[in-house]
Every structure is written in structure tokens, then in C-alpha cells.
Amino acid sequence: MLHDLIVTWMSWVEQWGYWGVGLLMAMESSILPVPSEVVVPPAAIMAAQPDAQMSFWGVVIAGTVGSYVGSVIMYLCALLIGRPFIYRFGKYFFMPPHKVESAELFMKRYSTAGIFFSRFLPVIRHLISLPAGLARVNFLSFSAATITGSAMWCAVLAWFGDKVGKEHPNILASPEQLISAVKAESHLIVLAVLMLAALYVLMKFLTRPKKSTASAEQADAPGADK
Numbered sequence: 001m002l003h004d005l006i007v008t009w010m011s012w013v014e015q016w017g018y019w020g021v022g023l024l025m026a027m028e029s030s031i032l033p034v035p036s037e038v039v040v041p042p043a044a045i046m047a048a049q050p051d052a053q054m055s056f057w058g059v060v061i062a063g064t065v066g067s068y069v070g071s072v073i074m075y076l077c078a079l080l081i082g083r084p085f086i087y088r089f090g091k092y093f094f095m096p097p098h099k100v101e102s103a104e105l106f107m108k109r110y111s112t113a114g115i116f117f118s119r120f121l122p123v124i125r126h127l128i129s130l131p132a133g134l135a136r137v138n139f140l141s142f143s144a145a146t147i148t149g150s151a152m153w154c155a156v157l158a159w160f161g162d163k164v165g166k167e168h169p170n171i172l173a174s175p176e177q178l179i180s181a182v183k184a185e186s187h188l189i190v191l192a193v194l195m196l197a198a199l200y201v202l203m204k205f206l207t208r209p210k211k212s213t214a215s216a217e218q219a220d221a222p223g224a225d226k
Contacts, residue, residue: 006038010172013043017054022066025154029070029126036125039063040154041161045172048162056158063154064147067119071129071146078133086130099127107131112141119149 012020021043028034040063047054078086087097107114107128115137118128132142168177 009034009038010042013039014046018058018062021054021059021062022069025063025066025150026070026073029067029129029150030074031126033126036063036067036153036157040157041164042172044158044161045165047158048165056162060151060154060158063157064151067150067154068143068147070126071150072143074126074129075133075139075142078130079136083134086134100130102127104131104134107135107137112137112145115142115145116149119146119153 009024012024014020016023021039024034024039025036028036028039040059043054043059043063044056046052047056047059086100102124108131110117115128115132118124129142129146165172
């Protein structure tokens, strides 16, 4: 079944070009578990062909726009329908409560930076818009982090697709081989992102205000002794 789905998704990219890339990446950023690894890399491989109707950067832009549209839809759904509805019915849309809670915890800990870093991480990537909406994160901040992170991830996947396509010219004939090849490379990027996230957390920890200093500032504040 998975093989058939992958073949279908790849045919959308082949037949619809940028529209197919955008639609599938919008689905990937919503409740539908479409792996970005079977969308952008094949599109980049197709874009590298002599008679291609697409270009490398066109694929990146289409993927970024699709990711943003899907993320905004999820953000607005969470903002409008609220936590009770998501917790009750989310399990029917691949969003069981424990996954939503994990994304909420991630969101609370890392805020806007978490939205950016999540674009590079499996599972969290397509769920992070929900807690962002539930927490009513500033829409402009949400948009900036989502667009930036999505653009970088799409560029990485497109680069991998171009690289893998040159090394394995006939790889589009085997979806499973394509996914394995891209995931083998993308794991290095995920590891690098996790290292950056760890450095970010360390920076936040080292620059946090000390309790004694915070207490002193509160004591010196006007009206504190009244």
C-alpha cells in the first residue's frame, strides 16, 4: 500500500509540476503523513533532466509555499477550534493526545526557535503548528520561522535529490531505493539541527536571569514595599 501511495505521489509531481510539489508539501505540513523525502528530491531529480519543465529553485519555492500554506491551515484550525476538540478527535487524524502534548511541550520550551528547528525534525514538523495556534503565537513570528525553516529544509532536500540523481540516474524507477538514499543523507542534517538546538538551549540556560538577581529587582521595583 505504501509503495502504491509513493508511486501516486511521485506521479503527481511528474504530471502537475510545481502545483504537485506545493500540494504534497501542504499535505506534509498538515494532518496527512506525506513524507517530504518522497516529494522534493524526486522533483529536484526531474528538474535536472534536459527537457525539464521545472527548475531547482522553482522546486524549492513551490515546496516552501506548500509547507507554509499547510502550516497556516493547521495554525488557524488550532486557533479557532481549540484544545478540547483536537484532544478528542485528533486521534482520527493521526494526532493522538500524546503526540500533541509532546509538540506542546516542545513549543513551550523553545518558542519561536522551536518552530524553526521543528521544520527539520520528523513527526514534530507536521504537528508544531497546532501548539503554536493553541498558544496564540504571534502570526508574523510564526510565519517568519515557518517560511525560513521550510525554505532551508526544501533546499536541503532538493540538493540531496540533485546529488542522488546524479549518482543513481535510474533511481526514480525505485521509490524505496530513493527514500533510503535520501534518508541516509538527511540523517546528517537532522543530527546537525539537533546539535544547533542543543547549543540554543545551552545559550538560554547560561543567559537566564539568576533567582537572586530577579528577586532583588522585584524588591527594588516601585511599590514593592507597599
